Amino acid sequence: MALLKVENLQVFYGVIQAVKGISFEVNQGEIVALIGANGAGKTTVLHTITGLVPAKAGSITYNGVDLLKTPSHKIVAMGMAHVPEGRRIFQELTVLENLQMGAFTRRDKGEVAETLKMVYERFPRLEERKKQVAGTLSGGEQQMLAMGRALMSKPDIILMDEPSMGLSPLFVTEIFDIIQEINKAGTTVLIVEQNAKKVLSIADCAYVLETGNIIMDGPAQELLNNDSVKKAYLGE
Amino acid sequence: MEFLAQIINGLSLGSIYALIALGYTMVYGICKMLNFAHGDIIMVGAYMLSVAMATLHFPPFLAILTSMVVCAALGVIIERVAYKPLRNASPLAVLITAIGVSYFLQSSALLIFGSTQRKVDAAINFPSIQLGELSISGNALITLIVTIILMVGLNWFINNTMTGKAMLAVSEDKGAAQLMGVNVNFTIAITFLIGSALAAVAGVLFISSYKYVGPYTGAMPGIKAFVAAVLGGIGSVPGAMLGGILLGLIESLAKAYISTQLADAIVFGVLIVVLLVKPTGLMGKKITEKV
Secondary structure, eight states: OOOOEEEEEEEETTTTEEEEEEEEEOTTOEEEEEEEOSSHHHHHHHHHHHHHSSSSSEEEETEEEGGGGGGGGGGGGTEEEEOTTTOOOTTTTTHHHHHHHHTTOOOHHHHHHHHHHHHHHHHHOOOHTTBBBBBGOOHHHHHHHHHHHHHHOSSSSEEEEEEETTTHHHHHHHHHHHHHHHHHHHOOOOOOOOOOOHHHHSSEEEEEEEEEEEEEEEEEHHHHHHHHHHHHHHHH | HHHHHHHHHHHHHHHHHHHHHHHHHHHHHHOOOOTHHHHHHHHHHHHHHHIIIIIIIIOHHHHHHHHHHHHHHHHHHHHHIIIIGTSOOOOHHHHHHHHHHHHHHHHHHHHHHHHOOEEOOSSSSOOOEETTTEEOOOHHHHHHHHHHHHHHHHHHHHHHHHHHHHHHHHOHHHHHHTTTOHHHHHHHHHOOOOOOHHHHHHHHHHHHHHOOOOOTTTTHHHHHHHHHHHHHHHTTTHHHHHHHHHHHHHHHHHHHHHHHHHHHHHHHHHHHHHHHHHOOOTTOOOOOOOO
């Protein structure tokens, strides 16, 4: 059974339909990518999964639970973390406080301290800057903080929205390496990305979104070699 | 010596403003709305104190506690009934609703207690302290002390508890806070609860000096406290504390040394000057557009 299953999802902003009845699934342990141009509805899909945006029709099932009937703030405790587009770290809190917010629903202090140690090991720069106000971090560091904050909830699945946005090529490579490591450590990943080449090289399978519809899907390697994908999204 | 006494008066008046201003600024920070009904919570607090002491014969401490509990509950109910349905409405609609709630509270008090002012036995009554030739009002001193304790406590709560940090997180980004598992509605309710309980304390302290309460008792201190919150930088908790204290000092000194009639004009004059020089208030954050 799929860990996360989206069926016939439709989302509207007012009268404008952003997502036009899409279906896809994410299996345990996979990296699944949603690719597509700006405005294709990728971010909307993630926002609907974690309840930031309401759906008009369709269903989203996670571990057998209907997420469309689950209030947004209860989802993280079910093992799903979301690294939102634009990072949305708490600019006025310190790095450490941001990480603590990531573990907001966890009550066992000892376990949280252990996760914090793990996050610091993965992102040593965050430990160096733990007392610093998060708004003063560089873009790449903020992305690391957003990812570290999500990991603090010890998620089974992590949704990532445009992790490479606005980062230097060096940082992009580093971030993608880390995403692969997180996945190897046992976390399922659903990732939305405009950098199709990069994301297809780490994903297991991918769905191509165009103006609210899935127009193509398949194993990432196949899409990477598909002529129309190459033309439209890889710039070849 | 006379000057020192005026300073203490100013500090004590200022701490009352600061306590009220905290409610304005916390609610603004988290909901981005001006809760103009906040001043009337002071009036409700004062009436509750009077009812608890004169009618129910509660001892002062219990009466103060009753007043705080009633106001805290009232604040939460007002938010649920009047503001929560407007969470995504235009700011103007929320503002008008707040003014409506303010009139509603005043009219309810008018209906229940009548238009004549009601004398309130002081819940706190401390003897003056004689320091050489200087006589310091005990109530002024206790007002200052209570305020300092509450402010230190509030600061600790906001910066050291997860609920406090959740409040900061919600005020910055509701959506991201939700993703962390923060129940935004609950956090907003807590904010109203704390703000209203502080307003009740302010009401008790205020009425201990002024002795009378009427349906419009909350209006003037409410407006002054709002000015204090804007002066300090609305949305900033330390700003509200600073703004309140400064406002009290200016008002007291202006009354003592310039003119009683002009005191309010001077207070608002200072606000205008500060806003001209620093539009975000003394400790206000620079508002940056998110890209």
